Amino acid sequence: MSECESAPGESAFLERVKFEPMRVRDLDEVLAIERISFPTPWSREAYHRELIVNDYACYIVGRLDGVVVSYGGMWVVLDEAHVTNIAVRPEYRGHGVGRLTMAALEARARELGASRMTLEVRVSNAEARRLYEGLGYRSTGIRRNYYSDTREDAIVMWKDLSPRETGLSPAGGGP
Numbered sequence: 001m002s003e004c005e006s007a008p009g010e011s012a013f014l015e016r017v018k019f020e021p022m023r024v025r026d027l028d029e030v031l032a033i034e035r036i037s038f039p040t041p042w043s044r045e046a047y048h049r050e051l052i053v054n055d056y057a058c059y060i061v062g063r064l065d066g067v068v069v070s071y072g073g074m075w076v077v078l079d080e081a082h083v084t085n086i087a088v089r090p091e092y093r094g095h096g097v098g099r100l101t102m103a104a105l106e107a108r109a110r111e112l113g114a115s116r117m118t119l120e121v122r123v124s125n126a127e128a129r130r131l132y133e134g135l136g137y138r139s140t141g142i143r144r145n146y147y148s149d150t151r152e153d154a155i156v157m158w159k160d161l162s163p164r165e166t167g168l169s170p171a172g173g174g175p
């Protein structure tokens with residue numbers, strides 16, 4: 001049984017996940033998740049550039065008892081936030097960590113002045129599509145052959161970040 005499954009209760013487990021800005025010292029843990037989550041993982045250099053050089057980039061990690069269990073990132077330009085990446089450590093998936101991580105990104109995007117959020121998702125990524133749809137993201141179009149590794153199409157999704165549009169129900173155990 002994984003550490004995650006042995007948690008006393010779903011909401012108790014989620015309440016222990018704390019979000020903070022991603023730092024260079026997190027990259028070993030982030031890259032371990034990245035490499036098993038994506039067909040073409042980003043390199044250490046790519047993340048390093050995002051954290052150090054890109055003024056528009058904002059990356060967070062979710063920690064459970066000090067261990068990185070999720071991360072996500074976005075570029076915030078004026079009133080738009082563009083999600084670049086999100087992943088959950090495989091043994092913690094399916095328990096609401098992904099939803100919590102997106103909610104944390106959205107909260108940070110609002111703080112930085114964004115009023116809407118956009119992302120691309122592979123057509124074949126059913127888990128991610130359901131995650132985003134459940135949070136109120138709506139498909140607005142298709143980018144043909146968007147992913148250079150597989151030539152797969154991307155679905156473009158948008159969400160209005162007005163205060164009521166959290167996508168989390170009041171009793172949903174969110175942050």
Ligand SMILES: CC(C)(COP(=O)(O)OP(=O)(O)OC[C@H]1O[C@@H](n2cnc3c(N)ncnc32)[C@H](O)[C@@H]1OP(=O)(O)O)[C@@H](O)C(=O)NCCC(=O)NCCS
Pocket residue numbers: 037038085086087088089092093094095096097098099100120121122125126127128130131132134
């Ligand atoms: C996509 C990902 C971030 C979801 O994280 P997660 O912690 O498993 O998601 P949650 O437990 O918060 O689930 C939220 C919703 O996602 C959907 N979902 C999650 N896992 C699913 C699965 N195995 N099958 C179908 N839907 C799933 C469901 O709609 C779920 O809501 P529900 O529990 O009310 O049905 C995770 O699967 C992941 O890291 N995947 C690899 C990286 C990736 O594809 N990132 C997205 C790039 S666009």
